[in-house]
Amino acid sequence: EPANTAERQLLPAWLSSCPFGFLVIDVSGVRGELLMKGVPSCVRHLAVVCSDPSETSITRVGDGFLYEHPELTTVDLGGLAGVTEVGDWFMSHVSLPNSVDLRPLSSVTTVGDRFLASCKLPSLDLCPLGSVTTIGKMFLYCASVPAVDLSPLSMLASMGEWFLFGSEVRTVTWGE
Numbered sequence: 001e002p003a004n005t006a007e008r009q010l011l012p013a014w015l016s017s018c019p020f021g022f023l024v025i026d027v028s029g030v031r032g033e034l035l036m037k038g039v040p041s042c043v044r045h046l047a048v049v050c051s052d053p054s055e056t057s058i059t060r061v062g063d064g065f066l067y068e069h070p071e072l073t074t075v076d077l078g079g080l081a082g083v084t085e086v087g088d089w090f091m092s093h094v095s096l097p098n099s100v101d102l103r104p105l106s107s108v109t110t111v112g113d114r115f116l117a118s119c120k121l122p123s124l125d126l127c128p129l130g131s132v133t134t135i136g137k138m139f140l141y142c143a144s145v146p147a148v149d150l151s152p153l154s155m156l157a158s159m160g161e162w163f164l165f166g167s168e169v170r171t172v173t174w175g176e
Contacts, residue, residue, distance in 0.1 A: 089113070116143055
C-alpha cells in the first residue's frame, strides 16, 4: 500500500452528510503528497491541522486541492506549513466571503497551473509566497479579487502564460 493514502484516510464515506458544515482534517503522519479531492459539498468550514508535526512531512499539495467547492465559507490551511510545492488547480473555482490565509504556505517555491483560478475573494495577500520562484500557467486566471499586490513575488524566475488573464482585478501593484 502506498505511503500516502491521505485521500482515503482523510475523507471517509460518512462525510457525505456533514450536518454542521465543519470539517477538521488532521494531516499528522502524511508524508510526501497530500491529495484532497472530493470534499463533500456539505462542508462550509474547513480546517487542515497537524497535531504532530514531527510525524508529518508533506512536501506537495496535490492537484485539485479543494477544486470547485463553491459552498466553502472559511478555510484554515494551518496544517500545511512546510509544503514546498502546490499542484495544479489549487482552490480553483472557489468563492469565499472571507480571505484565505496563505501564511502556512511560506515555504512554497513552486506553484502549479491555475492557482486560485476563477476564484472569488474579498482580498488576497501574496506576502507569504515570497519564496516562490516558479508559477505555472493561468495564475489567478479569471479570478475576482479587488486588488492584488504582486511585489511579494520578488524571487519569481519563471511565470506561465495567461497570468491574471480575464481576471476582475481593479488594482494590480508590482514593486514599490
